[in-house]
Amino acid sequence: MKTGTIRIAAGSVKLLLALIVGFFASHARSLAQSQDDVTVAFLYNFARFVEWPSGAFANGDAPFTIGFVGRPALADRFSQAVQGKNIGGREFAVRKLDDATGAAACQIVFVGDAPQASAIIAAVKGKPVLCVGEGESFLATGGMIAFSREGARLVFDVNPGAITAATLSPGEKLTKAARSVKNG
Amino acid sequence: MPRISLVPGLVLLALIAPTQLIAGGAASLLDLSLEDLSQVEIKTDITSIRAKPIEEQPGIVSVVTADQIHQTGARDLSDVLMLVPGFALDTDVESMIGLTFRGLQGQEGKVLLIVDGMELNEPLYGSLPILDHIPAEAIKQVEIIRGPGSAQYGGDAGLAVVRVTTQDANLNGGYAILTPSYASGRFSESYAAGVGYARGDWRWSVNAAYTSTTLSNRSYIALDGTTVDLTKAANMRPLFFDLGLGWRDLDVKVLYDRYRYDDLIDYGQTVATPNVTRFDSLLASAKYDFRVNESLRITPSFFYRSQVPWYVDGGEGMYDVHTERYEGSLTAVADVTSKSSLLVGAQWTRDSAYVHDSSYYGVDPLTYYYGARSIAYKDTAVFAQYDMDTDWANFSAGGRYERQDATGGHFVPRVALTKAWGPWHIKVLASQAERIPAINVLQEAVGGPLKPEQTTNYEVELGYKFAEKRTLTGNVFYMAVDRPIVFETLPGGADTEGYFNGNRISSAGFETEYRWAQGDFENYVGYSFYRAVNNDESYVRGDSGRFVGSPTHKISASSTWHPTKQLDVNLNGYWLSSELAYTYPTQSLAELGPQCVVNGFIAYRFGKTSIGLGASNLFDVKRWAPQPYNGGEAPVPLMGRSVFLKLGYKF
Numbered sequence A: 001m002k003t004g005t006i007r008i009a010a011g012s013v014k015l016l017l018a019l020i021v022g023f024f025a026s027h028a029r030s031l032a033q034s035q036d037d038v039t040v041a042f043l044y045n046f047a048r049f050v051e052w053p054s055g056a057f058a059n060g061d062a063p064f065t066i067g068f069v070g071r072p073a074l075a076d077r078f079s080q081a082v083q084g085k086n087i088g089g090r091e092f093a094v095r096k097l098d099d100a101t102g103a104a105a106c107q108i109v110f111v112g113d114a115p116q117a118s119a120i121i122a123a124v125k126g127k128p129v130l131c132v133g134e135g136e137s138f139l140a141t142g143g144m145i146a147f148s149r150e151g152a153r154l155v156f157d158v159n160p161g162a163i164t165a166a167t168l169s170p171g172e173k174l175t176k177a178a179r180s181v182k183n184g
Numbered sequence B: 001m002p003r004i005s006l007v008p009g010l011v012l013l014a015l016i017a018p019t020q021l022i023a024g025g026a027a028s029l030l031d032l033s034l035e036d037l038s039q040v041e042i043k044t045d046i047t048s049i050r051a052k053p054i055e056e057q058p059g060i061v062s063v064v065t066a067d068q069i070h071q072t073g074a075r076d077l078s079d080v081l082m083l084v085p086g087f088a089l090d091t092d093v094e095s096m097i098g099l100t101f102r103g104l105q106g107q108e109g110k111v112l113l114i115v116d117g118m119e120l121n122e123p124l125y126g127s128l129p130i131l132d133h134i135p136a137e138a139i140k141q142v143e144i145i146r147g148p149g150s151a152q153y154g155g156d157a158g159l160a161v162v163r164v165t166t167q168d169a170n171l172n173g174g175y176a177i178l179t180p181s182y183a184s185g186r187f188s189e190s191y192a193a194g195v196g197y198a199r200g201d202w203r204w205s206v207n208a209a210y211t212s213t214t215l216s217n218r219s220y221i222a223l224d225g226t227t228v229d230l231t232k233a234a235n236m237r238p239l240f241f242d243l244g245l246g247w248r249d250l251d252v253k254v255l256y257d258r259y260r261y262d263d264l265i266d267y268g269q270t271v272a273t274p275n276v277t278r279f280d281s282l283l284a285s286a287k288y289d290f291r292v293n294e295s296l297r298i299t300p301s302f303f304y305r306s307q308v309p310w311y312v313d314g315g316e317g318m319y320d321v322h323t324e325r326y327e328g329s330l331t332a333v334a335d336v337t338s339k340s341s342l343l344v345g346a347q348w349t350r351d352s353a354y355v356h357d358s359s360y361y362g363v364d365p366l367t368y369y370y371g372a373r374s375i376a377y378k379d380t381a382v383f384a385q386y387d388m389d390t391d392w393a394n395f396s397a398g399g400r401y402e403r404q405d406a407t408g409g410h411f412v413p414r415v416a417l418t419k420a421w422g423p424w425h426i427k428v429l430a431s432q433a434e435r436i437p438a439i440n441v442l443q444e445a446v447g448g449p450l451k452p453e454q455t456t457n458y459e460v461e462l463g464y465k466f467a468e469k470r471t472l473t474g475n476v477f478y479m480a481v482d483r484p485i486v487f488e489t490l491p492g493g494a495d496t497e498g499y500f501n502g503n504r505i506s507s508a509g510f511e512t513e514y515r516w517a518q519g520d521f522e523n524y525v526g527y528s529f530y531r532a533v534n535n536d537e538s539y540v541r542g543d544s545g546r547f548v549g550s551p552t553h554k555i556s557a558s559s560t561w562h563p564t565k566q567l568d569v570n571l572n573g574y575w576l577s578s579e580l581a582y583t584y585p586t587q588s589l590a591e592l593g594p595q596c597v598v599n600g601f602i603a604y605r606f607g608k609t610s611i612g613l614g615a616s617n618l619f620d621v622k623r624w625a626p627q628p629y630n631g632g633e634a635p636v637p638l639m640g641r642s643v644f645l646k647l648g649y650k651f
Helices: A010-024 A035-049 A072-081 A114-123 A160-165 A172-177 B007-016 B034-039 B066-072 B077-081 B439-443
Strands: A064-069 A090-097 A108-111 A130-134 A145-150 A153-158 B061-065 B087-091 B097-101 B111-115 B139-146 B160-166 B173-183 B186-199 B202-214 B219-221 B227-229 B239-247 B250-263 B275-288 B290-293 B296-314 B317-337 B340-357 B374-389 B394-404 B408-421 B424-435 B453-467 B470-482 B485-489 B497-501 B505-518 B521-533 B553-561 B567-576 B579-583 B588-592 B595-606 B609-616 B642-650
Touching: A035 A064, A035 A072, A035 A108, A035 A130, A035 A145, A035 A153, A035 A172, A035 B034, A064 A072, A072 A090, A108 A114, A114 A130, A114 B186, A153 A172, A153 B034, A172 B034, B061 B066, B066 B077, B066 B139, B066 B553, B066 B567, B066 B595, B077 B139, B077 B160, B097 B111, B340 B439, B374 B439
Parallel strands: A064 A090, A064 A108, A108 A130, A130 A145, B111 B160
Antiparallel strands: A145 A153, B061 B139, B087 B097, B139 B160, B173 B186, B173 B642, B186 B202, B202 B239, B219 B227, B239 B250, B250 B275, B275 B296, B290 B296, B296 B317, B317 B340, B340 B374, B374 B394, B394 B408, B408 B424, B424 B453, B453 B470, B470 B505, B485 B497, B505 B521, B521 B553, B553 B567, B567 B595, B579 B588, B595 B609, B609 B642
C-alpha cells in the first residue's frame, strides 16, 4: 500500500534551480575561515595590543617583524592577510626561521615546531620578543601565549609574568580575552 | 524517480557568474576583537567545497570533537555514534556488529567509514564492523553526514558518511593511555599511544591502539534454543595503527587495522569451538595539493587498500579471500568568484578478489568467481560540485556519474539550499545515492543480474541559536531505497537463496538536537523518530510501519560538569524504544527491550597526567544487537555493566 509518495516534476526543479541561481548571483558574500585564518587574526591582534618598549626597534622606520619557526604555510597566510596593514606606522615583515637563529631580532616569534620551544625561549630571554606557541605545555616551558582548541574554537592562555620579564606590557585587552592567565 | 538535470543549471551559473581572483580568508577576521575571535567556530568541510560553519554546510552534519569524546569516557567509535541521532547497533552474521541508520540496515555498503581520507568498508559485501573498532583515544574529530553522500563519496555512502580524523602533527606532543576494565569476572584492557610533531616543512604522526576484551558478558540464545556463554570465549582483539607523513603540501597516510574476534554464533547456530574471524586491512594513500595560484588548487591522489575481510578459520574449514583496491583520482577546486567555488574531479578504481580458501562454505576456490579463482572490476567516476554563497542564502549543486564493469553507468545529483539569518538557519536538501553491488553480492545474485540500489533523500533542517552556547536544531526527512539489494529466498523460487533487487523500502522521520552550556555544565539531548513507510518488503517491515531490528524512538543525552579546570564529571547514555526481532522460542517477531543505557565517567587532570574512573551500562540493562531481517540469527546480547579506569599521560 503506497502512502504519501513525494514527487517533484523534473521541469519544475530545473526552473527552480534557474530562478535560485539568477537571484543569488548578485548577492554574494564572503566564504568562511579555517583554524589557520583564526590564528593569523590572533597574531595580528597580539601585535596591536601588546606594548613594546621603544628600544625594541632599530629605528623609527624599522618594520614590525614576526618570525615563524615551522609552519611555513601559516607564515605565508599571515603575509597575505596583513598586506597594506601596519602597527603604529610600522609595516609588517615576516620571516621564516629554521631555528632560534634570528628569533631575537623579531618582535613576535610563533613557535610552530614544538621541540624547539625551549631553545627559542632561551634565545630570546630578557629581550622584547613575544613568544607564542601551541598547547598547554608551552606556557610551562616559559612561553608567553599559548593557543589551544576548546571544542570547535581556538582560545589562548597567557603568562603575564613571562611577558613583563621580556619588558613587554600585555595590556588589559589581552589578559581579559584570555581563557586563563597564569604565571609560569 | 525524477531525474534532476543539473547541466542547464551549471551552464547558467557559468554564464552569469563573474570571474574574479580572491585573496580572502584571514584578512576578513583581522578587525574582530580578541573576544570575538575566541568565539569564531573552526569550520568543517565535510559536505562543502570550502570550510563553513556547520549551520551553513549543505548537509545534515554532526561534529564530535576529541574533547567531547574524552569527556564521555567513550572507548571506541561505536560509543560515539550511539550518542548521535540515527544510529543503532545490529548484527549481520557471525556475530559481526554493525550499524542501522534511520531504521534502515547499514550493513553491506550503506554507511561509509572514512579514516584520514581512506575508505575502510570492505569490498566483498561493503560491511563495516563497528563494535570496539577505531579507538577513541586516537580520534581527533568525527564528522557525520546524516543522509546520502554518494555525490561526493561514491557508492558506499547511501545512508550516511562517518569521517574520522585521527590525532596528527597538531598534537605537538603525544599521549599514552591505559584502560583496564572489569565485567562479570573478566578483565579487559586497552592500550593506546600516539605522537605527532611538525618541524619546518615536515610533519608526522603515529597512533597505535590494542584492545583485548569480550563481545559480551551474557549468553546467546539461538533461535533453536541452544545457548552459549559469550563471557569467556567471545574474545575481541582489535589492533589499530596509523602513520601520517607530510612535507609541505604532500600528505601520505598509512593505516593498518586488524579487527579480530572469536565467533561463537556462526550463522545463528552456536558453535562449541569459536571460529577465528578477521577483518584485516592495510590502507595507504598519498595526495599532493598543487596550488596553482590563490584561486586554484589541483590535487592528484592515489589510494591502495589490501583487505582480507570475513576471514574465518573454523571447524568446518576456512574462508580466506584477499582483496585489493587501486584508486587514482584528480580533483580541482577553483574559487570562481570571491563567493563561489567549483570542484570537479575524476576517479578510477580497480577492485579485485582472489580466493585462497573457501572450504568453510564447501565451495571450490578454483571456480569461486564464475569459474575462476579471482575477479576484478573497474569503475570510473566523474563528479562536480558548485557552492555559491550570497547574502540571501547559500546554494550547492553537485553530481557524480559513475560507470562500473558489471552494472553500467548511473548519475546521482545533490542539491542544497542553506540560509542563516540572525539566530536562525534553514537547510533544504535533495540527494540521491547509488550503491553498486559489492564483489560477492554480484557473485551471489539469484534471479538475474543485480542493478544498483538507489537511495533518494529529501530533508529539511531548521535551527535556532538562543545564545553562543545554546542551540536547537530539528530536521525532517524522507529516505527511499529503490531496488534494495536483499538476501533471502527468491520469491517464487524454490529454495533459491541469494541476493536480488527487492521492492522499495523507505524511512521517514524527525531528528532534533539541543545543546546548551550553563555555568560549569555542558549538556546535550538528542531525539530521533523513524517510521517505515511505503515498504513492500516484509523482511524489513514488522507491523504498523516499524522496522525489524531497529527502534522507532531514540533519545541520547550527555551532561558534563566542570567543577574545576582539572575535573570533569560526565553522565551520558541513550534510550531505545522496543525493537522487533526474531527470537527463541517462537522464531517469529517479538518485542525486544526497550533499552536504557546510562554511562558515567569522572576524569581528573594533574600536570601531564590524568586519571579517569568510569562505568558503562551502570544499571546493567540488557542490550541487544538484533538482526534487521529474517536471517536465522537471534539478537546478539551486548556487554552489561563494566567498570574501567583510564590512566593517561600527555606530553
